[in-house]
Amino acid sequence: MTTYEIIIGLEVHVQLITKSKMFSACSVPPPNAAPNTYVDPVTLALPGTLPVPNETALAWAVRAAYALGCTVSAQTKFDRKSYFYPDLPKGYQISQYDQPIGHDGELLFSYRDVSQKVHIERLHVEEDTGKLFHPASGDYSLVDFNRAGVPLLEMVTEPDLRSPESAKAFLQELQLIMRYLGISDADMEKGQLRCDANISLRPATAATPEQVERLYPKTEIKNLNSFRSVERALQFEVGRQEQLWEKGTPPTKQSTRGWNEASGQTVAQREKEAVQDYRYFPEPDIPLISFSAVWLKQQRAEVPELPAARRRRFTEAMSFSETDAASLVHDKALANYAEQVVSELREWVQAERPKEQRVTWATHKADLVKLVASWLVHVHAGIRAKQQRSIEDSKITPENFAELLAYLYDKDITKTVAQTVLAEMEVTGNDPSNIIDTKKLWSRASDIDLETVVANVVADHPDVVQDYKKGKTTAAQFLVGQVMKATKGTADAKQALEMIVHKLG
Numbered sequence: 001m002t003t004y005e006i007i008i009g010l011e012v013h014v015q016l017i018t019k020s021k022m023f024s025a026c027s028v029p030p031p032n033a034a035p036n037t038y039v040d041p042v043t044l045a046l047p048g049t050l051p052v053p054n055e056t057a058l059a060w061a062v063r064a065a066y067a068l069g070c071t072v073s074a075q076t077k078f079d080r081k082s083y084f085y086p087d088l089p090k091g092y093q094i095s096q097y098d099q100p101i102g103h104d105g106e107l108l109f110s111y112r113d114v115s116q117k118v119h120i121e122r123l124h125v126e127e128d129t130g131k132l133f134h135p136a137s138g139d140y141s142l143v144d145f146n147r148a149g150v151p152l153l154e155m156v157t158e159p160d161l162r163s164p165e166s167a168k169a170f171l172q173e174l175q176l177i178m179r180y181l182g183i184s185d186a187d188m189e190k191g192q193l194r195c196d197a198n199i200s201l202r203p204a205t206a207a208t209p210e211q212v213e214r215l216y217p218k219t220e221i222k223n224l225n226s227f228r229s230v231e232r233a234l235q236f237e238v239g240r241q242e243q244l245w246e247k248g249t250p251p252t253k254q255s256t257r258g259w260n261e262a263s264g265q266t267v268a269q270r271e272k273e274a275v276q277d278y279r280y281f282p283e284p285d286i287p288l289i290s291f292s293a294v295w296l297k298q299q300r301a302e303v304p305e306l307p308a309a310r311r312r313r314f315t316e317a318m319s320f321s322e323t324d325a326a327s328l329v330h331d332k333a334l335a336n337y338a339e340q341v342v343s344e345l346r347e348w349v350q351a352e353r354p355k356e357q358r359v360t361w362a363t364h365k366a367d368l369v370k371l372v373a374s375w376l377v378h379v380h381a382g383i384r385a386k387q388q389r390s391i392e393d394s395k396i397t398p399e400n401f402a403e404l405l406a407y408l409y410d411k412d413i414t415k416t417v418a419q420t421v422l423a424e425m426e427v428t429g430n431d432p433s434n435i436i437d438t439k440k441l442w443s444r445a446s447d448i449d450l451e452t453v454v455a456n457v458v459a460d461h462p463d464v465v466q467d468y469k470k471g472k473t474t475a476a477q478f479l480v481g482q483v484m485k486a487t488k489g490t491a492d493a494k495q496a497l498e499m500i501v502h503k504l505g
């Protein structure tokens, strides 16, 4: 079989979470709003209404364009894209055609540790359409105009992606950038990020360089509403098109296919409209828009540190491992929280000890940040999941979080105790030292005579001791468990195990 190169380009729509819609003062509906309750005369295209562009939406689009390295022109304009569909009350969508907000950008992301660059052909703003419902019983359809007029950002990539898996990784990075910009939640399942994927194949080896670079007619896949379905649909399409090539009948014209989640297949849809079918022409109701240099500069300054830069800083300057940096940066609020915990720990290292015991941050930071990542990403995330609480709503301040980790790092408490105390902190919001004092959980302050506890546990469990002597080594773990129970988790489990093994010979 010939090998084929996979050529993928994406068209992504992102809903902006502005207060009002793209061209009117009508509020953007909250999730699950009752149908047709967030509409106004502009949304419904009543006669005599005129569109007024939302400045916030324009500002956010400009920031997104800068974040994606696009060229932003000082002038932009809106155009009408005409087509008939019942969810489009005007019979045209106000979009942008030849003067988009941004063009010629790029997004760097990595998939399986390989860094890749995808060119962004264009980025523009437009309005969303309403939604149609087709009840299973009945020969009618329903329309909800709540979503009509909600601001959308559309981004079109060059066909730079070479695998379904990297297409998914690209989208995930794009989602994260939208979240860092604070302009969209970009949740695919909720329709806040929508993606159409264009895919074609070409023989990996060809006689001439022109043939190697040649692009064949693409297939557009629609109705992709999760990262997983993007990947699966593209994987399916690779297989389908490979078979067509093998049979000597590769696609000869562009087509559109829909993804069927249940069957795991793409199915043929209508032939796609050509661009001339949309009869694009300048929107006469909105004048040309000029951005002043000062305003553009302000928008550029509003672009925050983006995920890629933050990952780099977390690894290079803060000594997090690549994996920990990726886990933390994946959630902006979590990354902010981690930074605060680290800065509190740094102060603790530098100040909270007698002079002669003072240590340097440089010596300890790698171990300490590892502790921070592991306790935030694994332990605390589990506790929060039980409480159904996001990091923003956590009852634990970064200062208290750092204090607990400091005790653990100094071996003032055991890991078992730290877990218990952290869970209680999340429930009550108490200081760790209070909880540890009240419950007498300090390792150093406990008057536990571990020898005696071990001796008692061994004496109390003759059967288990017999099992151990017969070669059942897990019996020792049971005895360690009993020691931990007797000491409320303050004993050093490793030391207890050594004592038990020693005692049982």
Ligand code: MN
Pocket (backbone or CB within 6 Å): 013, 126, 154
């Ligand atoms: Mn569009």
